[in-house]
Amino acid sequence: MCLAVPGRILSLQERNGTLMSIVDFGGVQKDVCLQYIPDATVGDYVVVHVGFAIQRLDEESALQTLAEFEHLGVLKEEFGNGFEIAARQAGLANPETAQPQQSDEPEVRS
Amino acid sequence: MKYLDEFSNPQLAGVLLERIRESATRRWAIMEVCGGQTHSIIRHGIDQLLPETIEMIHGPGCPVCVTPLGMIDKALDIASQPGVIFCSFGDMLRVPGSSKDLFRVKSEGGDVRVVYSPLDALELAQANPDRQVVFFGIGFETTAPANAMTVYQAKRLGIKNFSLLVSHVLVPPAIAAIMESPDCRVQAFLAAGHVCTVMGTREYPPLAEKYEVPVVVTGFEPLDILEGIRRTVIQLESGRHEVENAYPRAVAEAGNPVAKQMLEDVFEVTDRAWRGIGVIPRSGWRLSDRYREFDAEQRFAVGDLQTAESSICRSGEVLQGLIKPHECAAFGKQCTPRNPLGATMVSSEGACAAYYLYRRLDLPAEVAHA
Helix, strand or coil: CCCCEEEEEEEEEEECCEEEEEEEECCEEEEEECCCCCCCCCCCEEEEECCEEEEEECHHHHHHHHHHHHHHCHHHHHHCCHHHHHHHHHCCCCCCCCCCCCCCCCCCCC | CCCHHHCCCHHHHHHHHHHHHHHCCCCEEEEEEEHHHHHHHHHCCHHHHCCCCEEEEEEEECHHHHCCHHHHHHHHHHHCCCCEEEEECHHHCCCCCCCCCHHHHHHCCCCEEECCCHHHHHHHHHHCCCCEEEEEEEECCCCHHHHHHHHHHHHHCCCCCEEEEEEEECHHHHHHHHHHCCCCCCCEEEEEHHHHHHHCCCCHHHHHHHHCCCEEEECCCHHHHHHHHHHHHHHHHHCCCCEEECCCCCCCCCCCHHHHHHHHHHEEEEEEEECCCEEEEEEEEEECHHHHHHEHHHHCCCCCCCCCCCCCCCHHHHHCCCCCHHHCCCECCCECCCCCCCHHHHCCCCHHHHHHHHCHHHCCHHHHCC
């Protein structure tokens, strides 16, 4: 969650009185709030952090950064399934897909 | 171990490294504040490519790592309550509390959900009016505007079943605390680029002046970091201590005025505890009086929980740049990404996790092959 990722605005819409957009991050598309860059428009590149555009960015810088983040595996981490990633790191079953355990089972940590 | 050809532009990286090598005539210790920068430095072996006289010290700028244990315990308590949907970013799932983590709460049947944006949590509140939806509001100045806007929207739309567990921290007071530590070895800072995207650069000149320390605003990508180091070394060598912006494509001096205005409306400055470091005065944000009704700590009365910190984890010293991760006796032994004792081993931006992931071959053989 630490990084902000550049993406391109595909469309604009107002939702609940809030300026929202669909932003493309090198193939992954997400809902992004544009309230902090209110004059941004379709085709612009913006730096997006946790679903909010916080700054405009030129196209060349944006594309370079996206390529770099793809290379680093950052995009997968940013947009992947949180429980799946955590389960893999922990070597445990994904609790979103597994049956709930009984709370009196032994603690997993050693 | 690391080679220049791993960089997106190896020629430019080579030129920057050469310039740094030519400029550095003495030993210098430079702290990168941001965890994203730490990850990039270790991932690309920048610390190993630099001349031996340049030491990179890893700073406290990982929001997951510095969220205090007490706040994690409050999150676990709230997330375990019936009728609650507890929303968080994915990298908080395995941060250890006193006895378990959010991942474990989910395994035990708690309704913990990972969201991409705090606005997703607000939508969940609208869709589930009979449930209490709580969002874990952690992060530095980069993340706070998103949480501020979400609370603002909750109030504007009259959504009563949404609240925020607020644990926001601020970078400049942390820099001051590091410089005032009697053990401080830091001689220059790479400031976190995206924090400055929001806040601008105007908070830094007084710090650079007071502590006589160069501050260079720097991005996350390897070439940005090399350029930040190059500019820092040039200042250090010439005895200057100024604020420079080496990330102008994303950072303006004034930052993002709309976001800053929202932050000022929704939050107010407060003392804040940092995991492993302790309380730093005026180093965080809490909800201002106008929005206090959305404070999850008040709504769920979790003020008086007892915490139990691991006695062998030295992540606090790592976060202050006093030791390197592998200097902790538990590193790679009792403490691994699979069984983390401290948050610096959990988050991919944490210094311990970065060292573990990319430095296995540097470890003693019995650890590397365990």
